[in-house]
Amino acid sequence: xxxxxxxxxxxxxxxxxxxxxxxxxxxxxxxxxxxxxxxxxxxxxxxxxxxxxxxxxxxxxxxxxxxxxxxxxxxxxxxxxxxxxxxxxxxxxxxxxxxxxxxxxxxxxxxxxxxxxxxxxxxxxxxxxxxxxxxxxxxxxxxxxxxxxxxxxxxxxxxxxxxxxxxxxxxxxxxxxxxxxxxxxxxxxxxxxxxxxxxxxxxxxxxxxxxxxxxxxxxxxxxxxxxxxxxxxxxxxxxxxxxxxxxxxxxxxxxxxxxxxxxxxxxxxxxxxxxxxxxxxxxxxxxxxxxxxxxxxxxxxxxxxxxxxxxxxxxxxxxxxxxxxxxxxxxxxxxxxxxxxxxxxxxxxxxxxxxxxxxxxxxxxxxxxxxxxxxxxxxxxxxxxxxxxxxxxxxxxxxxxxxxxxxxxxxxxxxxxxxxxxxxxxxxxxxxxxxxxxxxxxxxxxxxxxxxxxxxxxxxxxxxxxxxxxxxxxxxxxxxxxxxxxxxxxxxxxxxxxxxxxxxxxxxxxxxxxxxxxxxxxxxxxxxxxxxxxxxxxxxxxxxxx
Amino acid sequence: xxxxxxxxxxxxxxxxxxxxxxxxxxxxxxxxxxxxxxxxxxxxxxxxxxxxxxxxxxxxxxxxxxxxxxxxxxxxxxxxxxxxxxxxxxx
Numbered sequence: 001x002x003x004x005x006x007x008x009x010x011x012x013x014x015x016x017x018x019x020x021x022x023x024x025x026x027x028x029x030x031x032x033x034x035x036x037x038x039x040x041x042x043x044x045x046x047x048x049x050x051x052x053x054x055x056x057x058x059x060x061x062x063x064x065x066x067x068x069x070x071x072x073x074x075x076x077x078x079x080x081x082x083x084x085x086x087x088x089x090x091x092x093x094x095x096x097x098x099x100x101x102x103x104x105x106x107x108x109x110x111x112x113x114x115x116x117x118x119x120x121x122x123x124x125x126x127x128x129x130x131x132x133x134x135x136x137x138x139x140x141x142x143x144x145x146x147x148x149x150x151x152x153x154x155x156x157x158x159x160x161x162x163x164x165x166x167x168x169x170x171x172x173x174x175x176x177x178x179x180x181x182x183x184x185x186x187x188x189x190x191x192x193x194x195x196x197x198x199x200x201x202x203x204x205x206x207x208x209x210x211x212x213x214x215x216x217x218x219x220x221x222x223x224x225x226x227x228x229x230x231x232x233x234x235x236x237x238x239x240x241x242x243x244x245x246x247x248x249x250x251x252x253x254x255x256x257x258x259x260x261x262x263x264x265x266x267x268x269x270x271x272x273x274x275x276x277x278x279x280x281x282x283x284x285x286x287x288x289x290x291x292x293x294x295x296x297x298x299x300x301x302x303x304x305x306x307x308x309x310x311x312x313x314x315x316x317x318x319x320x321x322x323x324x325x326x327x328x329x330x331x332x333x334x335x336x337x338x339x340x341x342x343x344x345x346x347x348x349x350x351x352x353x354x355x356x357x358x359x360x361x362x363x364x365x366x367x368x369x370x371x372x373x374x375x376x377x378x379x380x381x382x383x384x385x386x387x388x389x390x391x392x393x394x395x396x397x398x399x400x401x402x403x404x405x406x407x408x409x410x411x412x413x414x415x416x417x418x419x420x421x422x423x424x425x426x427x428x429x430x431x432x433x434x435x436x437x438x439x440x441x442x443x444x445x446x447x448x449x450x451x452x453x454x455x456x457x458x459x460x461x462x463x464x465x466x467x468x469x470x471x472x473x474x475x476x477x478x479x480x481x482x483x484x485x486x487x488x489x490x491x492x493x494x495x496x497x498x499x500x501x502x503x504x505x506x507x508x509x510x511x512x513x514x515x516x517x518x519x520x521x522x523x524x525x526x527x528x529x530x531x532x533x534x535x536x537x538x539x540x541x542x543x544x545x546x
Numbered sequence: 547x548x549x550x551x552x553x554x555x556x557x558x559x560x561x562x563x564x565x566x567x568x569x570x571x572x573x574x575x576x577x578x579x580x581x582x583x584x585x586x587x588x589x590x591x592x593x594x595x596x597x598x599x600x601x602x603x604x605x606x607x608x609x610x611x612x613x614x615x616x617x618x619x620x621x622x623x624x625x626x627x628x629x630x631x632x633x634x635x636x637x
Binding site: 190192193194195196197199200213214217219220221222335384385386387389390391393394402403408409435 | 586590
């Protein structure tokens with residue numbers, strides 16, 4: 001079948017009975033698409049809508065809504081997900097929220113669209129942390145689809161498209177909806193819930209569109225018989241691990257076609273990961289170059305003419321393509337979703353009950369370190385840590401991609417600071433790595449003459465609070481001595497001996513306490529004192545070797 | 547304890563260990579509590595991880611329609627009935 005631009009699809013000669021979208025109760029044909037869009041245009045014109053926020057989980061409905069918006073001459077505003085909080089947050093961006101096609105008895109005749117004048121707006125996280133609005137024309141997306149079809153169309157024939165990624169994201173929109181609709185390939189209106197159901201729907205002439213998160217989690221699946229294997233599996237968002245790509249070939253019979261790109265640029269490169277030396281190949285028409293700092297610059301027919309996108313991707317150019325070497329800013333990929341750590345930290349810190357927030361990675365997993373207000377700490381105790389965390393995630397999921405939210409949570413009395421008073425990244429990652437650290441959080445260090453003072457905070461997760469004592473955790477005296485020895489060695493370069501201690505314990509030291517530890521060398525002794533504000537918790541002296 | 551309540555307890559332990567839920571003990575999960583969304587609050591990534599754990603632990607080799615699968619994954623109780631009916635006798 002010949003590729004037809006979306007701008008010409010409805011007035012084109014495509015037969016009415018051709019299937020556009022598979023849907024259990026109501027399959028969408030070209031004919032029903034024509035009628036529903038014609039009704040939608042009439043409805044939107046009657047409402048006078050100029051900017052329409054489009055949000056639904058049903059991809060067939062979505063195509064109707066998108067085409068009606070464009071045929072009505074309005075701008076399509078695309079929320080990255082359909083969470084109520086996200087729709088509320090973007091409410092000011094549009095004059096109408098559409099969650100289902102508008103029906104009616106009036107049908108507006110449809111003519112060919114001017115694709116250069118049809119505007120769609122997307123949102124993504126910018127490097128400064130603000131939500132960034134990106135405007136695209138339908139013409140840009142159509143050029144991208146034409147490139148994809150030229151490269152792979154012949155091998156895909158009339159295969160059916162199914163998947164597990166949302167069309168609210170540009171990758172899902174392009175690969176699950178626009179490309180199939182333009183190429184006359186039917187797509188599934190609903191995403192699959194899990195591999196087991198997607199696999200059950202494979203019948204041999206399929207194209208699967210999935211996320212790297214899905215490809216990383218295929219273990220234990222039964223191999224699909226060769227006659228049911230899909231023709232292609234497309235994925236985008238983050239590089240797929242070599243082992244996951246190979247496992248995909250073993251189980252589903254094909255290597256995933258990985259797409260490199262972003263909301264700004266659309267697809268710019270691709271690879272079939274044969275082995276560790278496979279590089280990303282530029283798509284036809286895309287020109288890549290490297291600017292200062294090894295960062296990738298992109299020119300592409302999918303971009304506005306003369307436009308150069310300066311990415312923050314560090315790359316090494318290779319013949320026809322490049323090797324990807326990570327990001328150069330505080331943007332990370334979590335489950336294939338772009339996350340601005342700066343923005344997410346600010347949003348976490350703005351939550352009720354949160355006083356301060358920091359983020360870090362433990363391997364591929366995002367972790368949050370929070371300082372809670374006293375009221376929130378009380379509710380943490382009441383609801384239990386896990387449910388409290390998931391409550392925070394639910395609140396955040398209203399405005400963020402749910403799967404790209406932190407999975408590790410630490411509730412701390414303070415964030416670790418380095419000697420310059422800046423957040424100590426290494427110490428933060430250490431706190432994410434451990435469930436029961438053995439050292440307190442260091443927030444200030446004041447060196448003196450043969451002396452040093454440290455401000456420390458004691459998180460409740462500290463190893464030494466476990467089971468000592470049940471119901472009333474206190475810091476054991478022996479740990480207080482060990483810390484005095486440890487910090488004297490680290491910051492004063494002296495080796496004191498625990499065995500020779502003279503100590504007075506005055507007040508118990510408890511979880512979440514903020515303390516100052518003073519260490520002073522006096523002749524052959526190390527004097528130490530733990531203070532909480534102006535009160536002394538414990539003090540003593542340790543002998544130094546002669 | 548019946549065989550079914552043993553299996554339910556086992557699945558609760560599996561959820562905590564497979565999803566690496568550091569701050570939850572298996573006993574805190576209700577047998578009839580919704581696992582996803584407003585109940586326990588698991589998300590789609592947790593669902594994928596749980597899928598792996600169930601395939602590995604019980605040798606589940608099943609292909610199931612979308613809506614049915616959702617119901618089987620709704621609660622620990624539903625999962626236990628699903629596993630009991632579909633597990634491979636390999637353990």
